[in-house]
Amino acid sequence: MATLQDVADAAGVSRSVASRVLTGDTRARVSEATRTRVRDAAEALQYVPSHRARALRFRRSGAVGLIVPDVTNAVFADMLGGVQDRAREAGMSVLLGQVDPPPSGHGRLRELVAAGRVDGVLLQRREDLDDAALAQVLGDDVPVVLINSRLPGRAGSVVLDDVAGARLATRHLVELGHERIGHLAGVPHHDTAVRRHQGYLETMAEAGLTVAPEWVVRAGWEAAAGAAAVPLILSAPRRPTALVVSSVNAAVGAVSALGRAGVRVPEDMSVVTVLDTWVAQAWNPALTTVRLPLRELGRTACGVLIEHLGGTPLRDLVVADPAPRLVLRESTRAL
Amino acid sequence: MATLQDVADAAGVSRSVASRVLTGDTRARVSEATRTRVRDAAEALQYVPSHRARALRFRRSGAVGLIVPDVTNAVFADMLGGVQDRAREAGMSVLLGQVDPPPSGHGRLRELVAAGRVDGVLLQRREDLDDAALAQVLGDDVPVVLINSRLPGRAGSVVLDDVAGARLATRHLVELGHERIGHLAGVPHHDTAVRRHQGYLETMAEAGLTVAPEWVVRAGWEAAAGAAAVPLILSAPRRPTALVVSSVNAAVGAVSALGRAGVRVPEDMSVVTVLDTWVAQAWNPALTTVRLPLRELGRTACGVLIEHLGGTPLRDLVVADPAPRLVLRESTRAL
């Protein structure tokens, strides 16, 4: 816990010189002998510059806040890895946060930033937070990058190429010869859910296939939601032979529910899902999925924020590289 | 981004007075009129005290570091919730960290704390980090609380009641009439794995059941490890009729592998596992598990650290409340 002053004393110089030597200030004129003395002293004392002091001086905390609705979500976990990586590269830390919906969460983001705990925020929006509420949670002068949703003008954003992902999943089923293809979508107003549904609809239209209203269930992202959607699908007059499920967790729930209902996957029903986590691979049958670059999503979002803190304007990006890729496993088969 | 000085100016007083009013210093003699002026000014300017400045002054960052080997693990996720809760109560933040094994990770923890980014660290040890390596990663003067492992004298610790958990799981199988009960354990030197194995062995002994060496496979915590262990179990001369699996992720892998091998669960093989996450519930068959209080684990660990920062000595605790509880689902049945 040595301070710069301690190092300076040990080296017999002033703080100024010690600082200039240790920060590698080349413009400073300091003799090589002195430089060595300072560096040796720093090493001997195990000097580590105080982040607190630097934060105060530079008006920068060197941390980004990561605010997510649910940390138990595997999707979040994969993304987190990317955020961490990017933050590390920039020498920054990641602070985990929670923000309640308004009114209790009102202004919290602003506080977080105003208090200087973090320099900016990565925000994954809760499903139930609409645009107005979101705008309220955001302050005016808080650097925010939204993950998987958008709010043009108020924040930057980075989203997956959800349309392409859903198209790929749907096309896979079409190519297998399925014609009655259902869709377990996310909640209605969620950005991501909307885009994935769009990809599904587009592909169906292009293939000249019709979509019966009862084939589309707007459930949610979780396993329970996927399971709950199954009876609705099965009771449809013309039962689909295949399903596109918008999220891997919901797919897991759906496949289980299908099994319980005596519907075999893939013999009686093909299931393809979007997002690829370890759960999809571990399942029996292993789930055919479309892999979207979650890690890259986190990395890019963090990058947009960090660059913005460096002066670049906030941006709205789609993570299209690496492109969505179909991971063929056991849950789909030709009709 | 108003500072205390701004508030003071607006209220027509000095910084000192503004500070005393806003911090609610009762010993300070300030007239009620002045107090009101200051408070109004603070509100009008949306004053939020700078965390950076306070951190410097108090030599406290107000954050704890949470260092885990793998954030994609559902076990981690549940625990994280508890850590967050406890930190919030204390007005602290949670900083996510990563620490590589020595030599590259050597001294990193010390740096983290010495630099003042965090006041202390919660550390969930990597499976492959032995005691010596762990001691090296730790500095000398870093407040550390280990989660699910121990290193007496060097750090505090909080662990689950793994023995009781494994006993409960094993006893459940015994009561169902099983006599040949196998165990998919974690890696050999891992604290948690050792304790769970102990619970298994104790219960088997108490029930007067023998344990054939080939019934015990020291695999790992992940789905792949569980799947890989299955062939070994199935090829045993006297095949077990039931399995205790030490971790829910491994159990998922094992059950899938059993299914592929044509072994039905629970008809041909009962499987009970320790730890209860959403995956266990979503599976088909839904897994019978022993629920251990993961959230409470995180909360307690964070509490030990925070209390230590407040002056209390570090402690070594076992989270025994709520007690391990058997969650009966579909993966076990009477012999």
Added chain:
DNA sequence: GAGGTCCGGGCAATCGATTGCGCCGGTAGA
């Protein structure tokens, strides 16, 4: 010999909040 230049470093302000101590004016008690 006077003035200029370069070298090697130190002084002190700054970032924002907290806090021990001291100052000033008024009132009460002696």
Added chain:
DNA sequence: TCTACCGGCGCAATCGATTGCCCGGACCTC
């Protein structure tokens, strides 16, 4: 009238690191 005391508030140091500016001496040049 003088002293003591108290209410109300400001001064300035402190927490560490950074950085613009200045200073003293050596050396050089005209």
